[in-house]
Amino acid sequence: MEYELILLAAGQGKRMNASKNKVLLHLLGEHVIEYALNLFVSDANCKQIILVAKAAECEELQQMIAKNKHYRVAPIKVVAGGDERQDSVYNGLYHVQDPSRIVMIHDGARPFIEQEFVQRLYQKAIETGAAILGVPVKDTIKKVENGVVVETVSREHLWQIQTPQAFQFDLIMKAHQKAKMDGFFGTDDASLVEYYGAPVYMVGGSYDNIKLTTPDDMVIAEAILSQRKKWRGR
Ligand code: CTP
Ligand code: MG
Numbered sequence: 001m002e003y004e005l006i007l008l009a010a011g012q013g014k015r016m017n018a019s020k021n022k023v024l025l026h027l028l029g030e031h032v033i034e035y036a037l038n039l040f041v042s043d044a045n046c047k048q049i050i051l052v053a054k055a056a057e058c059e060e061l062q063q064m065i066a067k068n069k070h071y072r073v074a075p076i077k078v079v080a081g082g083d084e085r086q087d088s089v090y091n092g093l094y095h096v097q098d099p100s101r102i103v104m105i106h107d108g109a110r111p112f113i114e115q116e117f118v119q120r121l122y123q124k125a126i127e128t129g130a131a132i133l134g135v136p137v138k139d140t141i142k143k144v145e146n147g148v149v150v151e152t153v154s155r156e157h158l159w160q161i162q163t164p165q166a167f168q169f170d171l172i173m174k175a176h177q178k179a180k181m182d183g184f185f186g187t188d189d190a191s192l193v194e195y196y197g198a199p200v201y202m203v204g205g206s207y208d209n210i211k212l213t214t215p216d217d218m219v220i221a222e223a224i225l226s227q228r229k230k231w232r233g234r
Contacts (some may be wrong), residue, residue, distance in 0.1 A: 001045040001122055002101045003166065005074070006092035009033050009061065009108035010054045010081025015214050021057060022212055023108040024064075028225050031064055032212060035111030038070045043115065045122070046074040050095045051108075052081040052088045086185055086192070090176045099169040102126060105189050106164040112208045112224055118164060124203050125166035132166075132190045133205035134159040159202060162209045165189050171198055 013022030023033040030038075033051075040046045053061045058078050065076055079095050081088030089105055096103055102125045106113065117133055124131035137158040143151040165188060167175075172189060175196040179186065186192050190200045208224055210217060 001119075001126075002047050002098075003045060003104050003122055004048045004050065004096050004098070004101050005040050005046055005164075006050045006052060006089055006096075006103060006105045007033075007036060007040065007108050008052050008081070008085065008088055008092075008106065009057070010052045010088040011085065011109070012054075013109070016212070016218075017215060021054065024057070024060065025218070027111065027218070027221055032111055032221075033061075033108040034064070034068060034070075036106055036108055036113055037065075037068070037076070039113060039115065039118075040106075041074050041076065042071050043118065044073050047101060048095075048097055049074050049076045050092045051076055051078045052092045053078055055080045084185065085187075086176070086179065086189075089189060090180065093169075093173055093176060096169055099173075101169065102166050103169050103172055104164040104166045105172075107211055109212045110163055110209055111212070111221065112206075112210065113164065114206065114209075117203070117205050117209070121164055121166045121203050124201050125168065128199070128201045129168045129171050130166075130190065130193045130198055130200045131203050132161055132188070132200055133164060133203050133209065134161040135205050135207050135209075136160075161188055161190070162205050162211070163188070167193065171196075 009023045016022035025032050061078050121131050137155050141153045142149045175192040178196050179192045193200050
């Protein structure tokens, strides 16, 4: 089992409404980005972490890495991102060292990813070429047009999609290249693979693996962390 990770930190975190990029905010004493970083950096199967950062924040991230005392296995390379998430991933792909390895792509704003899901995802990607994590939708979903409900969508086939997403290198590179050529933008990497025409396989994840997007997510994040501490203390 060998993979390389593209860890995304090059956004602005506009919806978080904070004075700095949300992945650099503190969550119980550590930067948001350090939670995912710590998990992957100590995974013996992770052969390289490509940390994609805003050019202006590369130095701050380098300093954070230097100070981080977590047990390290995987080397970390900080590279510059682009205007959109998709551009940041594309830049990151050029730093993959070994194209025979699986590439995982993860949002730095998702601190609660756990090892068992990374492993399941990796297995599925090896078998199929493209695998993503997600959870079945719990809420009732309705389609609304001009303020009026036009349809209650059956939940049966609906999943909420998360990261990491894992791919064979050639497939995700070709999918990104085609998307760039066609001017196609997707909200995740799997949608580019779907657009390219290859199947993407679902792996059941955890409802804890939230993305920190708005200020209320920070409150939920602290609750998840204190719950985890309690469990560990048992
Ligand atoms: N991201 C990135 N490069 C971009 C945009 C986003 O690397 N040009 C990263 C973010 O740092 C984040 C992840 O992609 O870890 C998911 O994106 P999102 O939640 O949208 O983060 P932001 O773009 O930072 O937030 P916002 O959209 O509210 O500005
Ligand atoms: Mg964004």
